[in-house]
Amino acid sequence: MTDPRQIRAKSGTNHEGTSAHNRRVMIEALRVNGALSRADLARATRLTKQTASNIIEELERDGLVVPQETVRKGRGQPSTPYALVPSGAFAIGLQIDRYVTRAVAVDLVGTQLARAEADLPAGGPASGTEVLFDLIAGVRGELVRVAAESEKRLVGLGVAMPGPFGVEGADNDQWMMEAWQKFPLRETLAKRTGLNVGLQNDAAACATAERMVGAAHGLDNAVCLYLGYGIGAGLILNSELYSGANGNAGEIGMALLSAADPTRTALEHRASLASLYLHLGIDPAAPGIHDEIGRLAAKDDPRVLEWISHAARDLRWAVHLIETIFDPQTVIVCGGAPEALARQLLAAMEPLLPSIADRPGRSHPRLQLGMTDPWSVALGAAAERIGRAFDPRFSAIMK
């Protein structure tokens, strides 16, 4: 007998896999299109009326959908649309950034029900894990107060932090995240919270958030250019987040700016918020820094404008590269930058460089602004858990 561990194969599926897929397809249809009748769902998913009806019945029993008012639209029996029940599921998202950590509780449709934020102590996991535990416990407690049933319907805890993962002497030593990146965070949190824990980088989380409630809602191919302390790209390819062989896909901040450049300057060193702080001589750990930057941008501070003009040039090129390599439906700028800054930066990036994206009859803009909300990363981390539990995915059909 050949050693079974050496045989590489995808897993097969069975009736349960079929059923799981169909449930997920219907839930996603409701998420993307809003409330739909059983007949609409049957048509959209190409299942029979009967099957759609059975699944809706089951979803209603499970508390995931509710019937709405019947609607008359022309001849025939009026239809009864079903809508997702926001409180059908919950997830907690945790963002670990350089100087702060944020936790948020969201429901099935992405509404934020609880939030908490704390300073992240400088000593790495050794001193920081208790802060995380407390933050999570606080949000979890608040969630139970707001939604009594939530504990039963909590699908997991999503964690997002700057990458890259598993790389020796990473380029980002200076931000002191390496200790966190090497720490067995997932295992530790799973053990402590008893929850299903997922881990991804901040750009990926942001993309997930955009997909659930933002500019990428319903899109199959979109790239989110994440502008935070660092820079990254969240990749939604073929309707799924792509994270690479080691979870490090999209670490575009580490991309060197040119083939010829002997100084080996990475994009991140030129166009991230970190580079702005540096440019302005501001301590990145300073409290209220987000608002402060927003104010400076809003009043056209010359040094901010100076940074914008430089950063815009590099980001314009990053967008060109993303378009050339991914051929996405759209590129979305997102992340924790203050909105005033993000808007100015976006404006400064126009006109975009020519690329294959410059085609007639586009249905989405080449570049658009997504969420500019410091909470979007934590939101996305939570959304990933929701999506994993409910969205149609290839791996979900397998045994």
Add this chain to the structure above:
Amino acid sequence: MTDPRQIRAKSGTNHEGTSAHNRRVMIEALRVNGALSRADLARATRLTKQTASNIIEELERDGLVVPQETVRKGRGQPSTPYALVPSGAFAIGLQIDRYVTRAVAVDLVGTQLARAEADLPAGGPASGTEVLFDLIAGVRGELVRVAAESEKRLVGLGVAMPGPFGVEGADNDQWMMEAWQKFPLRETLAKRTGLNVGLQNDAAACATAERMVGAAHGLDNAVCLYLGYGIGAGLILNSELYSGANGNAGEIGMALLSAADPTRTALEHRASLASLYLHLGIDPAAPGIHDEIGRLAAKDDPRVLEWISHAARDLRWAVHLIETIFDPQTVIVCGGAPEALARQLLAAMEPLLPSIADRPGRSHPRLQLGMTDPWSVALGAAAERIGRAFDPRFSAIMK
């Protein structure tokens, strides 16, 4: 009733979808692992012995697998491994390059059974389509002679040509391919040949070839850096070829080399075979040019070495970018360059730039040489049709 055309949803699945998936999973397992017994297949796919057995029986009836000699390996009844039958399916691949067109017929395991090549007349589709028809008909006829059953088992015709598709005033006007890119090639060929026709760009086809019989065999995440007349990247992400929203993903040749560069030089203009021909002052349409370049490279022609040193620098950066953005298991250099040239170029690219791929415990090299065969694009075009018909894919389970 909501307009069904406006409802966006994935399709559901049913027993047929389940069964199709399981068949595909088992075929892929045999392709990746070689011959396997029913029991092995059951374990690897996590299906029951009975199901695996039923499917193997069906595949044998369909002529896709055959039992091998039984093998005794320890206690218990000896097992009977089943192997894919090469003649279980066939496909024809067609490459349309700038100055030549090539057709190849392959079987289920990627063996080339017939080949033909012709000059591509300069006038675009107007004068070129007949050449294609003749070429295809010739290969098809040859295939029937070699494998009498092939017509019944011909799964389709794959076409590969340089991209990008659907772009106005594309950067590659100079190569005169624009007329081909705008021509309804798929429809025309489908009508004329009666076959199921697929179309992709040359880099994607090359990646598909590497996956079927080359360096990417069995890999889930690999990027093929295609070095042909132009340059492109073939992207295998999550076990599937990624082609973007408009089939133009991976057009890395059109990437500008730097954020700052005011001359807007694209990678393709520096590191493609076209750039080499230009550098050497050779007419790219000259017959025997492939061998000529190979000879020059083999005897260390100084002008070739000069080009190599420049191209290597730009390609080193391209690899860095690919690693940073995709986090693949490996990067494979492939395409129609003569092997001597490709080897020298690969050697000149070392040492690679630091990147997240520079991690301990890698199981695949960061960069490796794939096929250097002018026929690999046509082979890949055919392989894509085989893969579409037999490999497990998410879309294959849907109704």
Add this chain to the structure above:
DNA sequence: CTCATTAAGTCAAATAACTTGACTTAAATC
């Protein structure tokens, strides 16, 4: 040399989930 053990593979019945086609309900239109 025989028997216990182990593993491959088959048989037949059970089960799960989608499909089919007829039927019911309710609204709009002529």
Add this chain to the structure above:
DNA sequence: GATTTAAGTCAAGTTATTTGACTTAATGAG
């Protein structure tokens, strides 16, 4: 008021996997 149209249900039918017992054929221990 009859007809048409569409939503939705009912009950039987179909497909494909699962289950558990059974058969076959080899190894190894006593």
